[in-house]
Amino acid sequence: MMDALERVTGPANATPGAASSAIAPVLAGPPQPVRVLAAFPAAVYLEHATGLLAVVAADGVQHPNAVVLSVGVAARPLAGLHVGQEGTVGDGAIGVGQLQVTVARWFDPSPHLRATSPPLIAGKIADARAHLMARTGSDSHDLAVPADAVAEALRSGDMDGVLTAVRDLVGAGPGLTPAGDDVLAGLFAAVVTLSPAVAPEATTTLTRTLALTGGAVVDRARHVTTAVSAELLHHAVRGEVADLAAAVLHAFTGRRPLTPALDALLAVGATSGRDLAHGLITGAALVLATAEAGDPDRPATTVGAR
Structure with missing residues (x-):
């Protein structure tokens, strides 16, 4: 190539x-x-x-x-x-x-993240949630529950559950890239890119389930959401993201300052940056919870904990 x-x-x-x-x-x-x-x-x-x-x-x-x-x-x-x-x-x-x-x-639209530790990324997730609370007035919104449902299905390796849960997200909301798609894109991209950086062995089931369901999710998106949004989901399931999202992912591993990266992403569109940020945080929390569950010396984290 x-x-x-x-x-x-x-x-x-x-x-x-x-x-x-x-x-x-x-x-x-x-x-x-x-x-x-x-x-x-x-x-x-x-x-x-x-x-x-x-x-x-x-x-x-x-x-x-x-x-x-x-x-x-x-x-x-x-x-x-x-x-x-x-x-x-x-x-x-x-x-x-x-x-x-x-x-x-x-x-290269695929951020290659340096190896990091669960304690470090846990702190970054907490900081990101606090910053969103300060900037948007809430660290949650209407799509938080279905996003957590997708995350839990991925974590358990439930392919049917993933496909069922995404129905509440794909195409949800108005605009060129509906809010549900932005959340889902962030979630998928975070799983693909952060898993090898945090705990590749512990997250094998997680990444395999996403690989097996990603094509079906994108196919559904091409029928129920905008062409622009469906294309971005196609790239997200391969770990390919916009530069501003990549900066946040690098910040989760400690390579870049978190607050400026989040602020730049939040400035995108009316709600797209916010929703993509929610998805990235949800995906990062899923990777963290999966990594901690694979470590017998650490208590498991609930994916949707806020």
Whole structure:
């Protein structure tokens, strides 16, 4: 794959961008049609044969399926694009109307977290919950109960239980990325990325259950929620997240300051950042509880404890 990533070039006069390696097969592959699904000043979402990719301004959110342009919103790089407009992607380039983008470099949307200990991550979870309480007035909301139900089903290895529990989350709420999807994406991404950093052996059942059910969850999402949200869930079950969520995950392991990372995430959208943060905390608590249950010298933590 790296050879393919290094070979892409694209038009010499195009705007350069940094592309997620998660969408390398589409970007580096042969040209194929794309269609504008949604267009905003900071981001444009393009449908292709197998999914969805985003083109975002430099000061937009670096999604796990994004090509991040070298210029910001003020330069109006996405002006003039509209829903239904058609173009092409492939051979290291994207062309839609006047927008011409070439891949200049790649980024990895999967945060590789350093090993950490249950006591350290327990403190970070407590701090994160306290900060959310201070910022939002509550460390819980209407989706906390179904999120905890998904977590408990994952912890027990109950695949049917996972699929039943996600029905109360997938597509719940309005917007481009409904609140239930944001919570679920955060939960899944935290499980995938934190499990090997905290206790890979103790969390084997947890990660296996998620691997076996993730495809079914994403398939359901493609039928009941927005295309943008379903695509982000597809990446979340693989541990691929936006840069702001990755920063919070790194903070849980002590690699970055927690408060600035949470504040940056909470600033995203009307509620998306908050809901994604809830999901990350719930997933982190699930990993912690599973790790502690595998240690006979430590008392088990309840996943939904707040």
